[in-house]
Amino acid sequence: RKIYVLNGPNLNMLGTREPEIYGYDTLDDIAERMEDAAGRAHVEIDFRQSNHEGHLVDWLQEAHAEGAHAVIINPGAYTHTSIALHDAIKGITVPVIEIHLSNPHAREPFRHKSYVGMAAKGTIAGFGPMSYMLALEAALEL
Numbered sequence: 699r700k701i702y703v704l705n706g707p708n709l710n711m712l713g714t715r716e717p718e719i720y721g722y723d724t725l726d727d728i729a730e731r732m733e734d735a736a737g738r739a740h741v742e743i744d745f746r747q748s749n750h751e752g753h754l755v756d757w758l759q760e761a762h763a764e765g766a767h768a769v770i771i772n773p774g775a776y777t778h779t780s781i782a783l784h785d786a787i788k789g790i791t792v793p794v795i796e797i798h799l800s801n802p803h804a805r806e807p808f809r810h811k812s813y814v815g816m817a818a819k820g821t822i823a824g825f826g827p828m829s830y831m832l833a834l835e836a837a838l839e840l
């Protein structure tokens with residue numbers, strides 16, 4: 699079983715990017731923790747990041763074509779803008795779990811709408827890097 703973990707724009711800057719909001723863990727730290735947990739559960743993690751919307755669309759389609767067990771996605775700011783990601787998720791059968799480090803509903807109004815959340819199976823937000831681990835736990839139960 700393989701679980702894709704897709705990360706959108708600016709998440710490569712974790713650790714130094716607005717740490718008061720996103721914390722000091724880097725994306726590599728998070729990837730490592732997820733891979734450890736996945737190894738214990740005997741699943742494979744494919745962990746990726748891109749600043750480009752189209753790459754995220756391609757990877758969602760790839761996860762579907764490859765018969766992935768689930769996709770966990772932190773779409774970054776594309777969460778709030780991307781009809782392309784919404785449509786990509788609608789167009790595939792693999793379950794998609796939306797995650798966020800912060801709680802977008804407790805932040806600026808422009809973060810309150812999620813095109814991804816409207817298409818996802820469910821959303822986990824506001825728990826920092828633990829959002830990723832909780833999503834993995836949910837994905838394993840699917």
Ligand code: DQA
Pocket residue numbers: 707708709772773774775776777797798799800801802809
């Ligand atoms: C984020 C929340 C988004 O609103 C923001 O644009 C991000 C990160 C989060 O993980 O909290 O880039 O997805």
